[in-house]
Amino acid sequence: MLEQQFGMTVDTRTCVGCAACVIACKTENRLAEGYVRNWITTQTRGRFPELVMTIRSERCNHCRSAACVRACPTGASHYAAGGTVQVTGSKCTGCKACMAACPYDARYVDEQSGTVDKCTFCNHRTSRGMATTACQEVCPTRSIVFGDLNDPDSEISHLLAQRDWYTLKPDAGTRPSHYFLK
Amino acid sequence: MDLTFPWLPRGFFGEQGGLLTALLIGAVFGFALERAGFGNGRKLAAQFYLYDMTVFKVMFTAIVTAMVGLYALSGVGLVQLDLVWINPTYLAPQLLGGFLLGVGFIVSGLCPGTAFVSLVSGKLDALVVLVGVFLGVLLFAFGLDGLPALEALYTSGSGEVLTLPGLLGISGSWLAAGVALMALGAFIGAEKVEERMAARLKKNGADLDGSRVTDSRGKYWAMGSLLALSLLAATAAPMLEQENPRQLVASGVRPLPLAERIIAHEPALRILDLREAGTDLRIPGLGKASPTSPPADLLPGQHVVLIAEGDLDAKDLAGWPQGPEYEVLEGGAQAWKEQVLTPLEAEVYNQEALDRAKVQNEICAWFNGTESKAVSAPPPPVIQPAVGSRKKPKGGC
């Protein structure tokens, strides 16, 4: 049995961009005012009235080839259990090399601790055996699915097998574990 | 990146960068003027005594070079000529202004541009000339506000952009080539004239020291290159030349498609009625204009549809500003009335035509404001109020 590789899919067909995930993440992780770990991106292409719009709930992509982990000089940014990318605050010097390296601008400097922080895929929940992240739990359109990509029977594996998907900025070569269903 | 010239009007370089180009190009301009000897009033004045034709030669070489370059580049599509500012024509003030400028030129020995160059090469007379120019500008400003005659003169003329190619009806590249060839001839003449004049003046004991250029070794080389340039322009550019974009291009639009665009609320659409009288077109938001005086608030990028009594010739719109796209209603008001405001009565035979006719008739009714009347229906039978509880879930917002 392979190790777990956590990942997330967001169904862009059903996501309405309501930002419940953003608020739930903020209260779940008790983030300071003015900071978010996930966000809504909308992209519209075309000319009126021929328009196409995509709405995505985005966050740290937990790349399998993470530019931030490579850039980190102290090992504060590292690959952790479940193949996620985590930041150990006690090792972070706040040099911000990881922020410069992240193509997704998913990281921020927490003003209180001075350390870099970002989405953890709710590792405080999953390490306790919970199956969902806060954003997934709240999502009224059930667009967010979190799970083990290495488990062929997980919902996320089924979704990726059945649906067309893409990852963000594939040219950056980061191999994200965050997928967007078309 | 679309690199078609000109760059600044396309937002390339931004504002700061644009001003930087001004500095660079200006410096080259100033450098060339100085090196040509235009910092010296006597040398300039010599032009008018024909013993040193440097002004003529430099000026026409420059004009020919820039002209051939500009029209050749636009001919091959590298320059979008309608974004290049071209001096509009106000004939009377230009004629008089030109004459006065010539007078001032010979009196002072410098023109405004060369005065700047002369100034920085240390010439005191240039400073005085520039003081004069500033005074003259101020004087004119006072005059313009105070003298109605001056204002009438200044504002006379249409201010249209009239180019020689447009006026003469030949393409810019050919004209450029022609001008280049004429200049070539003129240069040869100028060389001859100045030699003779110089000799004559010398003989009469005139003081020509410090202004006469004796060195003209490179002239045949320069003439040769100009000839080559002009030939290039004359042969290559016309082959590649596209439709002259300075011409006011008006395309036609038929009444029914226009009606559909009105219904679609096309934001750029602006419809102007050019007829003197008549309010019978029933087009919502229709504006009035006369062919000779376009409205002042036309916006660039607008699609301006012009309606005359009948067909309108694009040539009639010579004085309309650049920027908007002009379209003329084919067949004019007459066609509009016939094709849009008159319901179809002709027999139609196939389904497709029938469908089209249906749409057309409804469009016709809508423009005419004749609401299709709902057919009155027989009242239904009187009913007994139902018994039983009425449930009405309520609430919320």
Next chain:
Amino acid sequence: MNTRSYWNPYLAGVLLGLALLAAFVVAGQGLGASAFPKRVIAGACDVFSPEWTAGSAAFGKYVGSGNPLANWLVVEVIGVLIGGFLGAVSAGRLKGEVVRSSNVTQGRRLFFALLGGVIMGFAASLGRGCTSGQALSGGASLAGGSWAFMMMVFAGGYAVAWFVRKQWI
């Protein structure tokens, strides 16, 4: 005076033409000189009497939107000053003097310079440009009115030349 350091007029003309062409293709407008005095005066008047300036038919258009000096042509003239200076320095022509014929006094020469300057300032305002903006730039872009202007410049010059010949020859 070092007359040899004057360039061949045709070569100078070509360089001038290329500068003009560069102005057309980069800035979308020709070169000019009289915009500088116009805008400087407009700016100065705007400092002293903004109401009059804004209402003035000649200057109102310059002060309507932003700083009248933040303009391509104004900066271009500053470039001309720099370029002219470099040209004079490199040719060894930088020398304080009054250029005149030996037939006239310096005072007379300067009086005529002022007179001619005033006439040109007036004429450049009336004709919407000077030798640079109208004759050179307009001529190169084949503007009809500019060619008329150019012809009239020569006409004006030749018409009066005989009367002021003492100054020059």
Next chain:
Amino acid sequence: MERREFLKIGGAGAAGSVLLGGLGTDWFGSYGDEIKDPGSDGEKIVPSFCELCFWKCGILAHVRNGRVTKITGNPKHPLSRGRLCPRGAGGTGLLYDPDRLQQPLVRVGKRGQQKFEAVSWDTALDEVAEGFEKIRRQHGPEHLALFYHGFGANWMKHLFKAYGSPNISAPSYAQCRGPRDVGFDLTFGSGVGSPENTDMANTRCLVLIGNHLGENMHNTQVQDFSEAIRNRADLIVVDPRFSVAASKARYWLPIRPGSDLALLLAWAHVLVHEGGYDRETVNQHGYGFDAFREHLKSHTPEWAYPRTGIKPAVIRETAALMAGAAPRAIVHPGRHVTWYGDDTQRSRMIALVNALLGSWGRRGGFLVPSQVELADYPMPEIRKNGLQPADRPAASQYPLADTVLAQGLCNATIPGYHDYDLKGWMVYGSNLPTTLPDPRKTYEAIRKLDFLVTIDVLPAEICGWSDVVLPECTYLERCDDLHNPYYKEPYVAVRQKVVEPLHQTKPGWWIARELADRLGLEQFFPWKDSEEYAMERAHGAGLDCETLRRDGVATGVSPPTCVEDGLRPEFWTDSGKIEFYSNRLQQAGFDPMPVYTDHGDPPAGYFRLLFGRTPTHTFGRTTNNRLLSETFKGNEVWLNAETARLRGLKHGEQVYLQNQDGVRSSFSAPLKVTERIRPDAVFLVHGYGRKARELRFAFGRGIDSAELVTQAKVDPIMGGTGMNVNFVAILRAEDVEEVA
């Protein structure tokens, strides 16, 4: 590959990556995989239901160290199903809003000067009772009016009924959903209720007309909406704006504003005259169909085309799509439907198209909901005194309005409108200046009042104009009455106190009872507290109170909700049938069948002002919520990109709006230059541009659409105020501020 070999390669790879990645991260000083627990899970989890909007989803409030840390959806509650919208999740932002009203305030300066003195509850309540008593003595009880919004208002309504005033009104009727309820009632004999009885999760074709689901974020409805998308239902969205819903749609019809009725008539024409309507339903349940068929004859898609701008072929295709999916097809009734003053007729037309599709009482169409039988709390009956409400000048006006009209009460405060003038108001949780059309008129009415008391959580604009302001505690700090809605799964939900009230705030039930005591109405408030009240009712209905408290909800068994489940549809109209031809309308002097009227186009230089919602806000109620504002900080003026380009307007530049009456917005907002809106309209999210300085976060953010709504076209049938009839011009902020 052998397993061992695999391991070897794996091992080598791991060693290699250690070498390449430098000395491993687990070297000296490392803490390994440090997992930080933010500690937001509650030590205590209290089920309740939400009040950030009026949908009333079930929530679980997590409490830790006496603070509410987070709010999650209650999985047992049929409306939330464990999930929440952003507002529900952001309820703590309201609870811990630093700008909350903290203690009772009594006006000291002149009214509107916004000078107040903090007083004790006793003083404040005495003042209110005295104010009420004075009006009752001098003029009679009917001279006092109650405006309300929200679930907690039940106590105040009860107080007013006991007090004897018939003037009890919620703006949510005439300013919001009234027309659709009347329209559907006239057709099917029943409104659609809240939650709406649409079965979107099972539908095959959903038509939304100006309804921006997804931006209008009613939890259950959006859940069902996403289920419909997931099930590949065909979505047709009619909206001048490319809304989120439109981006999910198979057809987006960017209709000319105001012409929806023409489109509906054309659809009905296609269904009836070109085939596709449900003959069985119409034959069995329809009344007056022949007249309707005749009426539709001229309303062809070609007729609709110049009016709506939608091509006839598209109208036919969309109609065919609906007919193909029928009866599992829904033309959604919408919610905020007061647009153009003919809204009842438009809503009726929506009902009629649904009738043609045969979707009433069908799975994937409209279900017939039911309610848990719940006993009233035993108390003396309030006797009716026969006084008439003051909202209408003549009884014949707005004959089909079935509640008191809020704007009517406001008008009645200005002398000479009705038989008697109102002298005092109580306003509960409704910020009238941003709710009623034409705030100028609202302020004029307020100036005429003898007495105004507001009960609110936040210092909204109306508080500044009050004589007494009573600070209520939030929904997380109080217990309320049981919630017992009509729903496909009937249930009873309980609101429970999660934490003790902060500051000196008090629950509504307490305020109402204290006032009743002071007004001599204590007999109508015989219960101990709201908890006892709710549990007594639950007990009376045979529900287990402990389970109800633990789960927050008790679900009942539903009778059949659709024909497929064995429902026999009943129509409580006069004819007992689906009324294609309405005798009631005809007798009242209205068109018995909907007739299209044109609402014109904006004059040159103006745009039609449209307003709507953003998912994180319930209009002005939540715009001061700092937590919710993380994702939406202020509204923008949506303008078509082509229009902006022509006018030289830039994305992001600050603009003011000025309407046709010369009213200019108090603040500016950035321009959103977008392809997503028609060229003849601008769009604003409602609820911004707050003018109450005490709302320190929301003050001055964006443009208030309400202050630009100075015109309203009143629906003659039921008094709904059509508010999309205003036109605005766009002014550059720099130009405006230069002049000022």
Next chain:
Amino acid sequence: MEATSTRANPLVDPGLTIWNQDVAIYLFLGGIVAGVMILSGAMRLWYKQEEPSLALRLLPWGNLALISIGMFCLFLDLENRFNSWRFYLVFKAYSPMSWGAWVLLLVYPVSAHMAWAETPAHWRETVLRKVPLLRPWGEWSVRARRNFAALSIVSGSVLGIYTGILLGAMPSRPFWNSSLLGPLFLVSGVSTGAAFMLLFRLNQGERRFLGFLDFLLILAELGIIALWIIGMAAGGEASLQALKLIFGGPYTAAFWSLVIALGLVTPAIAEFIEYKHRAIPGRGAALLVLGGGFALRWIMVYAGQHSGWASEASAGLF
């Protein structure tokens, strides 16, 4: 395309602003130090009999001062300064920041040795007499000074390249993401180093050499910049967007005037003329080069953070 995001994290939105003038100063000083290390090392190897000028021999002390100022700037930029010892618990081969931290650790002893070994003998003797304990080390390092010179060239090069790689190894920022940034910063560093040295009282031969060398380095730098621009122009949509930062974007005027015109072309012409006329290079061109070098780093740091992939559609999306 219209794109909106609800994210508004400080330092990240609307544009990244994590690094400011502190980092620009650090990169600038690091470049000078690298240049001085390489040049002084090279000149030590070059000189066999003839002794270099006093100024040249004392310059390595200046190195120590400059690198300390630079490191202090970097320290100021850290958000969590109390954790900065963490840099020295691990070495991460992929992390330029880690390389930088360790290289600085190498630069100090090498510079110190160089400085000591180059200090005129009588001054050294004064010190050794006062602190006799240092004598064995003091004499050894003078003996080994040619080895230290070689080491100085190596560590200077690593430092110079690293200042560029720190930015160049960011695939996320198209404006930076170029393998040419290392060589560019190295060459620019040596050029600014040479210019820095020219500010001091060197002898004529040294001045001529440095002046001409600087001219050649500027030519190389212009070449690398041209290649870097061409590389970006040949890249994808994101690279083109990044290129627009210096072609019409907010950094256009600053880049072309301060860096190219004033910082490179003008001094190059001046130095060439000086070389051609066999004049002794003055300090004017050197100051321009230093100004240009600082402007280059300043613009690089700021403009790079402006570039990103934000406006680019994700692959296969539309």
